[in-house]
Amino acid sequence: MSSFNFEGRDFIDIKDYTREELEYIFKIANRMETIAKTGSSLLRGKILASLFFEPSTRTRLSFESAMLRLGGGVIGFAEPSVSSVAKGETLADTVRVVENYADIIVLRHPMEGAAKLAADLASIPVINAGSGTMSHPTQALLDLYTIWREKGKIDGLTIALMGDLKYGRTVKSLAYALSKFNISLVLVAPPQLKMRREVIEDLKSVGMEVKEVTSLEEVIREIDVLYVTRIQKERFPDLSEYEQVRGSYRVDPSILSLGKSDLIVMHPLPRVDELSPEVDKTRHAKYFKQTWYGLLVRMALLALLLGAIK
Amino acid sequence: MSSFNFEGRDFIDIKDYTREELEYIFKIANRMETIAKTGSSLLRGKILASLFFEPSTRTRLSFESAMLRLGGGVIGFAEPSVSSVAKGETLADTVRVVENYADIIVLRHPMEGAAKLAADLASIPVINAGSGTMSHPTQALLDLYTIWREKGKIDGLTIALMGDLKYGRTVKSLAYALSKFNISLVLVAPPQLKMRREVIEDLKSVGMEVKEVTSLEEVIREIDVLYVTRIQKERFPDLSEYEQVRGSYRVDPSILSLGKSDLIVMHPLPRVDELSPEVDKTRHAKYFKQTWYGLLVRMALLALLLGAIK
Amino acid sequence: MSSFNFEGRDFIDIKDYTREELEYIFKIANRMETIAKTGSSLLRGKILASLFFEPSTRTRLSFESAMLRLGGGVIGFAEPSVSSVAKGETLADTVRVVENYADIIVLRHPMEGAAKLAADLASIPVINAGSGTMSHPTQALLDLYTIWREKGKIDGLTIALMGDLKYGRTVKSLAYALSKFNISLVLVAPPQLKMRREVIEDLKSVGMEVKEVTSLEEVIREIDVLYVTRIQKERFPDLSEYEQVRGSYRVDPSILSLGKSDLIVMHPLPRVDELSPEVDKTRHAKYFKQTWYGLLVRMALLALLLGAIK
Numbered sequence: 001m002s003s004f005n006f007e008g009r010d011f012i013d014i015k016d017y018t019r020e021e022l023e024y025i026f027k028i029a030n031r032m033e034t035i036a037k038t039g040s041s042l043l044r045g046k047i048l049a050s051l052f053f054e055p056s057t058r059t060r061l062s063f064e065s066a067m068l069r070l071g072g073g074v075i076g077f078a079e080p081s082v083s084s085v086a087k088g089e090t091l092a093d094t095v096r097v098v099e100n101y102a103d104i105i106v107l108r109h110p111m112e113g114a115a116k117l118a119a120d121l122a123s124i125p126v127i128n129a130g131s132g133t134m135s136h137p138t139q140a141l142l143d144l145y146t147i148w149r150e151k152g153k154i155d156g157l158t159i160a161l162m163g164d165l166k167y168g169r170t171v172k173s174l175a176y177a178l179s180k181f182n183i184s185l186v187l188v189a190p191p192q193l194k195m196r197r198e199v200i201e202d203l204k205s206v207g208m209e210v211k212e213v214t215s216l217e218e219v220i221r222e223i224d225v226l227y228v229t230r231i232q233k234e235r236f237p238d239l240s241e242y243e244q245v246r247g248s249y250r251v252d253p254s255i256l257s258l259g260k261s262d263l264i265v266m267h268p269l270p271r272v273d274e275l276s277p278e279v280d281k282t283r284h285a286k287y288f289k290q291t292w293y294g295l296l297v298r299m300a301l302l303a304l305l306l307g308a309i310k
Numbered sequence: 311m312s313s314f315n316f317e318g319r320d321f322i323d324i325k326d327y328t329r330e331e332l333e334y335i336f337k338i339a340n341r342m343e344t345i346a347k348t349g350s351s352l353l354r355g356k357i358l359a360s361l362f363f364e365p366s367t368r369t370r371l372s373f374e375s376a377m378l379r380l381g382g383g384v385i386g387f388a389e390p391s392v393s394s395v396a397k398g399e400t401l402a403d404t405v406r407v408v409e410n411y412a413d414i415i416v417l418r419h420p421m422e423g424a425a426k427l428a429a430d431l432a433s434i435p436v437i438n439a440g441s442g443t444m445s446h447p448t449q450a451l452l453d454l455y456t457i458w459r460e461k462g463k464i465d466g467l468t469i470a471l472m473g474d475l476k477y478g479r480t481v482k483s484l485a486y487a488l489s490k491f492n493i494s495l496v497l498v499a500p501p502q503l504k505m506r507r508e509v510i511e512d513l514k515s516v517g518m519e520v521k522e523v524t525s526l527e528e529v530i531r532e533i534d535v536l537y538v539t540r541i542q543k544e545r546f547p548d549l550s551e552y553e554q555v556r557g558s559y560r561v562d563p564s565i566l567s568l569g570k571s572d573l574i575v576m577h578p579l580p581r582v583d584e585l586s587p588e589v590d591k592t593r594h595a596k597y598f599k600q601t602w603y604g605l606l607v608r609m610a611l612l613a614l615l616l617g618a619i620k
Numbered sequence: 621m622s623s624f625n626f627e628g629r630d631f632i633d634i635k636d637y638t639r640e641e642l643e644y645i646f647k648i649a650n651r652m653e654t655i656a657k658t659g660s661s662l663l664r665g666k667i668l669a670s671l672f673f674e675p676s677t678r679t680r681l682s683f684e685s686a687m688l689r690l691g692g693g694v695i696g697f698a699e700p701s702v703s704s705v706a707k708g709e710t711l712a713d714t715v716r717v718v719e720n721y722a723d724i725i726v727l728r729h730p731m732e733g734a735a736k737l738a739a740d741l742a743s744i745p746v747i748n749a750g751s752g753t754m755s756h757p758t759q760a761l762l763d764l765y766t767i768w769r770e771k772g773k774i775d776g777l778t779i780a781l782m783g784d785l786k787y788g789r790t791v792k793s794l795a796y797a798l799s800k801f802n803i804s805l806v807l808v809a810p811p812q813l814k815m816r817r818e819v820i821e822d823l824k825s826v827g828m829e830v831k832e833v834t835s836l837e838e839v840i841r842e843i844d845v846l847y848v849t850r851i852q853k854e855r856f857p858d859l860s861e862y863e864q865v866r867g868s869y870r871v872d873p874s875i876l877s878l879g880k881s882d883l884i885v886m887h888p889l890p891r892v893d894e895l896s897p898e899v900d901k902t903r904h905a906k907y908f909k910q911t912w913y914g915l916l917v918r919m920a921l922l923a924l925l926l927g928a929i930k
Binding site for chain 2: 044046047073075077089092093094097098100102
């Protein structure tokens with residue numbers, strides 16, 4: 001019997017959940033592995049409103065698949081042009097209408113704080129699938145779950161985040177989520193794209209060990225997890241500057257051969273140049289598995305927030 | 311046992327249904343209240359084709375939710391660009407194809423008479439979700455049902471329609487639908503946007519009492535229902551003229567405080583300026599409830615036309 | 621008991637299937653006729669990913685209806701703008717992500733060989749719904765099934781393909797598919813749009829009897845099946861040339877009255893001018909029925925590839 005209460009709650013920010021609650025979600029996600037292959041009627045009669053005011057196929061399909069696997073149904077839209085927003089409706093009104101049509105809302109919206117606003121208004125649970133410049137917390141949740149599944153634990157690991165750590169939303173969210181565990185964090189970024197001072201201070205203030213380097217070579221031997229993200233050309237005013245850093249932040253089998261044999265490589269996808277397709281065939285590659293784990297975690301979340309699993 | 315026969319019929323114009331038939335739909339809608347929360351397998355194995363040649367999120371999601379709540383499935387499109395129309399297919403051919411894929415069609419189309427045409431061709435029921443400048447009859451149906459539910463009856467009420475009564479499709483449809491009942495109608499509109507003479511003549515010819523005023527203050531004390539619609543800036547050649555009328559057609563708590571304590575305020579949504587968000591918290595506000603009633607009425611309609619309820 | 625094994629296979633090219641396998645699919649399609657009206661739970665818990673990188677309502681709705689009729693669920697997108705492709709993701713990566721969300725993929729993509737590539741990568745079955753300039757093989761499959769159902773056999777028939785035989789993808793695919801049977805093929809096209817030499821050589825090399833004519837009148841008396849396709853104005857550099865051939869390739873009741881009484885007329889749809897709506901009412905018209913048969917064949921294919929029918 002669980003002493004947690006998930007029914008009716010929102011999932012807006014991973015900070016709203018304790019480490020113990022996250023670990024409970026992971027346990028439920030484990031149980032979803034069978035259902036994800038065979039289907040279930042756990043949420044039969046329930047409806048998910050999938051409201052994507054910004055397109056995001058991967059996240060949308062993941063949530064919709066999760067709901068269908070649990071026996072529920074899905075309504076919604078994949079882009080704003082087909083929504084009432086075009087008619088000037090406020091998000092608040094959209095939410096108060098849609099809550100009459102569904103049992104749970106998954107929302108992606110370009111406006112900062114949109115998911116929080118929706119959650120405050122709606123009488124049904126709201127899951128944040130990204131609002132404004134904040135990454136969606138279910139990405140951080142599935143990242144944690146991937147590490148937990150693949151390494152058997154999170155505590156005690158040395159985890160490197162690499163790429164654009166200044167503007168990248170995913171890495172920032174993940175860093176905060178990791179601060180609930182006892183890990184060593186390694187930040188690998190070019191000087192122009194280092195993680196912001198205040199974020200690092202936040203992380204250190206809760207006791208996290210944080211190291212900053214500018215090249216993967218410096219730390220490849222000591223890390224257990226390498227989380228790769230894209231470096232966007234647009235971030236560099238001078239293209240030659242971009243060309244210079246580009247190569248150093250591309251992961252391929254040769255650099256990985258220097259690391260631990262059980263090093264895992266993760267990526268939020270889609271990837272472009274920063275992660276060579278040659279890595280796909282190595283034992284290190286876990287980024288497609290991450291997608292599978294994402295499905296399990298979202299199934300767990302839907303079942304818990306809708307009270308189908310206590 | 312009912313003496314009505316709904317199975318296999320279309321729902322193109324509310325005029326095609328008698329008052330008794332409408333009231334029977336309302337009774338079935340009442341019964342849908344539980345199912346709308348728990349789900350059902352009444353329409354398991356049935357498919358709704360949701361064909362929106364014009365986007366309309368609210369109406370589309372309402373129908374799709376209704377179908378899913380009844381255990382059926384949904385196929386379709388939310389906008390014309392993804393349809394075969396782009397390849398020059400006639401609506402007639404689209405309908406004759408789609409009737410092979412589904413058990414019932416919900417159609418929204420910019421062309422006048424499109425729903426009627428589709429209904430004439432299809433061997434399966436067609437529900438008009440709006441065609442051309444005619445409002446969709448399920449909006450009028452849910453408006454009637456909202457009044458019936460909230461006031462316990464329709465006969466004997468004094469009902470005000472306010473806003474753009476000249477071009478507004480929803481109010482015109484609702485006025486005709488109300489003429490099946492014994493009510494007093496009050497029309498509140500600026501001179502430029504008064505309801506057309508011929509419509510008023512039609513309503514009076516079936517014995518309806520109709521009063522026209524230019525300000526809500528004149529009638530606020532006597533009405534039981536206030537149906538608010540938007541006044542569009544574009545209707546005024548002179549913007550200063552618009553600014554002048556604007557304020558008088560905005561509903562807020564202070565004007566409502568002058569009315570009956572059980573006055574209900576309705577709106578087809580989306581709203582913009584004409585209905586203050588402050589009204590939301592008052593006991594008068596029924597416009598979000600209207601959305602819920604819309605779901606129930608559409609569930610009833612789907613179940614009846616598909617013969618799942620006799 | 622069947623000696624065929626369909627479970628887990630892809631459907632990329634009709635040539636990958638033997639005549640015996642095709643006939644087995646047809647037998648299963650026959651069995652789907654009842655289910656297509658009542659629904660079934662044969663694929664309950666299974667998910668179809670419907671990935672349309674090019675819009676195609678007819679094909680998409682047909683597959684989605686087929687999946688729902690069998691009790692399964694559907695996720696996907698109807699056009700590329702809402703997909704991750706906009707973010708530069710490769711098709712390969714999309715497939716490796718989506719295979720985690722679904723049990724079978726139906727893919728339409730503008731790139732030549734896209735379906736083959738997807739099938740090679742995915743661990744779940746992939747059905748080609750059109751890639752590049754190749755027609756989708758389920759169209760040829762449903763065309764064959766329509767003939768088989770309507771004429772009781774395919775062998776021994778005289779089958780005319782008419783219209784743009786040079787650029788038309790559907791007719792080319794169908795011609796190859798027909799070469800698995802013993803039929804007489806008649807090609808009816810204006811000189812500018814004759815079927816390419818190499819295709820005709822291919823067909824003849826497997827023993828097919830092929831005759832080429834430029835007008836339908838020449839052969840109308842001897843054919844059992846008339847397969848009509850569109851002639852696109854854009855194919856003619858000189859518009860007057862188009863106007864000249866146009867009339868001769870339009871099928872109407874008067875030309876059909878010269879043919880066999882049990883001649884059937886087929887068309888892949890959508891049609892424009894080449895097939896008069898007056899034909900619809902004649903006993904010859906089978907093009908809407910073709911749509912129905914398409915549903916049955918796709919239901920059979922989904923059930924077979926997913927191993928629900930052995």
